[in-house]
Amino acid sequence: MSAQPTVTHKKRVACVLAQFDTAADVIHAAEKVRDAGYQSWDTHTPFPIHGMDKAMGLSDSRVGWIVLGGALTGLSVAFVMMWWMNGVDYPTVVGGKPPFTTPSMVPVLFELTVLFSSFAAVFGMLGLNKLPRHHHPVFESERFRKASDDKFFISVEAEDPKFNADKVRALFEGVHATFVEVLEVLEEEVEA
């Protein structure tokens, strides 16, 4: 074994967080952040605000396509299952009806389509949102607890190519932010 690696903890700026008091302020500020050309940024609100998608310049959600995939899967699984089980593998004649018959398949076709679509909607949504994720720089802020109560936040992350903490702070201060803070996270640096 080589020498014991040295681990040092260093603080790193992770994001700049601004607090706003009203929905109007945050949507207005979001437009400014969008126009300033930032990429890795987000708004945090206690409820969805109408018009925010446009203010942030977001493209349409892709959940619907995932659900379509789920629906088609559910429908095919149900069809193949019933056809193979009752029609091929062990045909049974009940009530004089043919072993493989489509009209009586309708309820189960429908139910499994709905079931698979719903799974696709829920897990598709979580997947697109990269949730669960229990750690995020914004949680470093004590004030951020109000993001699920009555305050509105915008965060610009350090990963953004245009990121400059002072410039972001100045931008927020010009758009009625009631509080701006720079959030730091501890980072491990390992030297061999």
Next chain:
Amino acid sequence: MAYYAPLAALDEAHLVAPGSTLAEVTEDIASVTERTAPRGWWIVFLGALSLLGIFGGTVGYLFYRGIGVWGNASPTYWAWDITNFVWWVGIGHAGTLISAVLFLFRQKWRTAINRFAEAMTIFAVICALIFPGLHVGRPWVLHWMFPLPNQMAIWPNFKSPLLWDLFAVGTYFTVSTMFWFVGLIPDLATLRDRSTNKWRQRIYGFLALGWRGSNRHWQNYERAYMILAALSTPLVLSVHSVVSFDFATSVIPGWHTTIFPPYFVAGAVFSGFAMVMTLLLITRTVFKLHRVVLMRHLELMNKIMLLTGTLVGYAYAMEFFIAWYSGNEYERYVFVNRAFGPYAWAYWTMVSCNVLSPQVFWFKKLRRNIPLMFVVSILINIGMWFERFVIIVTSLHRDFLPSAWGMFSPTVMDVTTYLGTMGVFFTLFLLFIRWLPAVAISEVKGTMPQADPHFHGHSERSHSEHDAHESAVGGDLVPEGAE
């Protein structure tokens, strides 16, 4: 959840007591889970636990002796258990109607009651599933209902409505639970952020999945929620339709009826709303939720009960008409026997509770009378139980051959199983209102004036400079970016 148009423009009343702030709404709803439980809660909870004990005892005895402990016997092999199954499933339906159908119709008033009603759906479906689970008689081979490979190499018969029912109710339970949980995520985050002790923070934090109110998340979330609502709407209609197929696809007079699917769905919504009303009135009083559950909400629910009760009344009348019009003597006999035979008392209890009692809601004054609506909601719960009893027992006890006729009488075990599921339901429900937000916090906020990006805080103490700037813009509908 695009609740954005100003109330004035839509000529709508406030859905939350006017002047309430966002923080007050959070506090009102979330603090219920943080305070020690009020005495009323403990009293009801102990009652529910006692019933749960009765349930445990009954089921234990039933597993020991077999389902012969129930009164089911020739010719009524389906009796109380299936009545209870249909009754509980029906109760669940109002939850989905409120959460999904009213959502699609943009009925914003639903936000006061939807969480509540969805929880009720899940618990009612759990209670419902208990009955067929017990009724099969051999609970240790319950998995044979599912299409699983087994030693006999045989598969379930997919032409059987009973199997459709398994898929329908199973899907319904799964989808309702997911829908409920998705709705809870932002509110669990609220509870996490408010928590002052480590365990609350850990548990709610774990369940909230790290939700941080991100708009990039809200976008997918709202889309997924809308799709779930759109899927649940036909689903809920399908579930009670499929339940009605259990009867309608048979050849028993009184069951073999094409009106059954819509008739069952209307009855389900009717009974579900009645149950929501019963529970809501109690919770609203015990936990003082008067700021979010307004008289307006109660009145709207009473209107729905009036509508669905009348639809059910129409179905009762139409069944009689078709029985006469069909010219089928067995069918005619079943209906004459229902109204004037040995179970006439059950039939007329059903008619008075379901058709007559909601008619009081034609009058605005009575529609807004809380004690009266409580009584009517209980009557409807009773009436809808009798509806299923009448359909099942009166059709079976006298069918084609008079030599095969008989009477059904329930045993003590029938009664205790039924009361026991009440215990299951109320225990789960009381735990829910105690530990989870009983009203959808983020959705209620979304209906408030503060949620409108064009609202410029009269009740909020915002900076005066900003107010001055905004009053120049005015409350028009032009987005601010478009100026």
